[in-house]
Amino acid sequence: MKRWEREGVAELEDLNLPDEEHLKKGVAIIECIQEIPCNPCVDACPTKAISMENINALPEIDYDKCVGCGKCVEVCPGLAVFLVKVVDDFALITLPYEFLPLPEEGSIVKALNREGKEICDAAVKKVKKGKTTIVTIELPKEYAMEARNIKV
Ligand code: SF4
Numbered sequence: 001m002k003r004w005e006r007e008g009v010a011e012l013e014d015l016n017l018p019d020e021e022h023l024k025k026g027v028a029i030i031e032c033i034q035e036i037p038c039n040p041c042v043d044a045c046p047t048k049a050i051s052m053e054n055i056n057a058l059p060e061i062d063y064d065k066c067v068g069c070g071k072c073v074e075v076c077p078g079l080a081v082f083l084v085k086v087v088d089d090f091a092l093i094t095l096p097y098e099f100l101p102l103p104e105e106g107s108i109v110k111a112l113n114r115e116g117k118e119i120c121d122a123a124v125k126k127v128k129k130g131k132t133t134i135v136t137i138e139l140p141k142e143y144a145m146e147a148r149n150i151k152v
């Protein structure tokens with residue numbers, strides 16, 4: 001049995017990860033690993049980068065087609081999609097955030113890993129309010145594949 005089945009925590013080996021060139025461009029990373037009837041990410045994608053064999057299948061992403069627009073992050077009810085862009089020594093991570101208070105742009109928050117443990121400080125670069133607010137943080141690039149939430 002995989003760890004996500006026991007504890008609900010995804011591991012990197014469970015995911016389809018982008019390569020370095022895609023990370024420089026900035027792409028969505030889909031961490032949806034449980035087959036459930038759901039597909040708003042497919043419908044939201046303007047470039048048809050996300051596909052599914054059927055409504056119960058897992059979404060697949062074509063990193064060549066992804067333009068990093070973030071629409072799939074906003075619509076995912078499972079809060080399972082993240083944008084990651086690596087610029088020099090830093091990573092910009094855009095993640096869904098549904099708690100209050102919302103972080104303020106320009107503030108420093110704690111970045112959390114998939115288990116909810118604090119891993120480093122992160123600068124809040126952008127807060128886009130909506131049905132699901134999405135927050136863009138900047139942190140050292142070695143945490144690009146670890147940071148998936150924040151603590152305000
Ligand atoms: S970030 Fe935009 S282009 Fe990329 S998969 Fe999501 S919706 Fe599609």
Ligand code: SF4
Nearest residue numbers: 032038040041076078
């Ligand atoms: S919208 Fe989210 S939960 Fe639904 S299939 Fe897409 S990635 Fe998975």
